Amino acid sequence: MAAEDRPVLTEDRESDGTLDVGRGLDALDTPTEHRAPWWKRFATSVVPPVVAVVLFIVVWQILWASAIWPEFKLPAPGAVFGEIGTQLVSGQALSIIWTSISRAVLGFLFAVIIGTPLGLLVATVPVVRAAIGPILSGLQSLPSVAWVPAAVLWFGLTDQTIYFVVLMGAVPSIANGLVSGIDQVPPLLPRVGHAMGASRAQSARLIMLPAALPGFLAGLKQGWAFSWRSLMAAELIATSPSLGFGLGAYLNYGQTQSEMEVVIAAIILILVVGIGVELLAFRPAERRILRARGLATGP
Template sequence: MAGTETGPRSVSGSPHDLAGLEAGLDALDAVRVERTPFAKVLLHKVLPPVTAVVLVLVVWKVLVVAEVTDAYKLPDPSAVWHSLKELWLRGTLLDIVWTSVSRGLLGFAAALALGTPLGLLVARVKVVRAALGPLLSGLQSLPSVAWVPAAVIWLGITDGAMYAVILLGAVPSIANGLVSGIDQVPPLYLRAGRTMGATGLSGARHVLLPAALPGYIAGLKQGWAFSWRSLMAAELIASSPDLGLGLGQYLENARTDSDMPGVLLGIILILFVGIAIDLAVFSPLERRVLRTRGLAAAAR
């Protein structure tokens, strides 16, 4: 009688089995990026913030009706709407917003041009990192408004002072974001790049920067936030007719005139611009980077 086979089965299989196994692994690695239905986008992306805004307005209106404080301290939402409509009818609303937005974007572009090579240098050169790393961290924690008096003394109440404050606030954030992203790049990527001849500037362009993109983009988002905050601080303190009327100066003028609806309108416009730039520029860029790395669920 033939004995039964009790030993382990062979792990080798037919070519058909191996092909099926490879196909299964490929299917696990593949990420399906499907277009999100409009109804789902409306439900999960649009409805929550709209609901939050409506709730804020309702609470605001209830506080006004309940007269929790004097009317000149907390005006009715309709008074703020009237101030907005008045600016629009006078044709000055877009000019005020664009004066600040153009300064902020130009200053951020300059900070990007300076912060990126500085971050690469600090991340890859040990001596530079030891010398400048703590300084960049300290500058990042320093309130941007602290630079306004010095910038005004150095450059006067000019656009140059505005841009200097933006650079001093944004460059450390961009550089530190890139350093953090590069620190998280697996060493295997760098060795593979060197093996293929990607060294020096070529390695930075084709290996380091692409691999460090998530941290770099986080630094860019924070850099824009610092740029916008720095600019508003500079416009509030160093206001002058020669600079044109921006959002910060509009807010300061409303405070001087004890125009509380104008003050609240200025705050709302500043907040709106910051959110709009993030939603229009940085959020889509962040989602695209996550999707290219197979993190489609996190990018939704």
């Protein structure tokens, strides 16, 4: 509204100068992201754990060869990997792993379905938080194995027993993750939403939930870990032909038969599944979510 009153020359010089400064500031202040070349990332992220595993096996082999402990206490690495190989070739390993994984995934999904609304309720309704918030945090430190005897008495040796133990392990983690995710949303964000006229539902869907996503994902990750270890505990203690033959039962079989290579093979398989799900499902999701927010560090 004032531009036409100004001498043209002044305006031009002035806006040009301003423009140059602005461009200079943009160029200088814009954060630059350095991404290391793939071989460097490979060398820093893949090589160290592989070296660690190889070293571990070498030490194990040396200890076995020095025959300090009898064979039934410390089997040769070769015998353990032979056992895993046999099970893999016969297809038995896949069936064992599938029995456990399908249970863990199903239990985890149930836990998400129960834990998410529970977390939302605790995070947003003060009375509910005061009433069950502390219990929910307390349940997180209760090992879910403690529920096995009760579950066996309530449900008998059925799948319900196993799912109950998995749920008791995973639901608190998932709900608490969502609660802390929502608690950590900067208060300015919902205020901005309010100032822009967001309704309660819009604010929840477009602002609060995406903002709480990193915390929720951390809760999901922990919930999965708890599902998996609760499942192993339940399968190990509650064994019955009616419950199928999962990794826990396989581990239990090794113990009753006093076959150390089976025991260690089972432990390795449990570990591999746990790490595999973490690496294939949670790590990529986490990286994507954090990188989009500029929170990811490292490769």
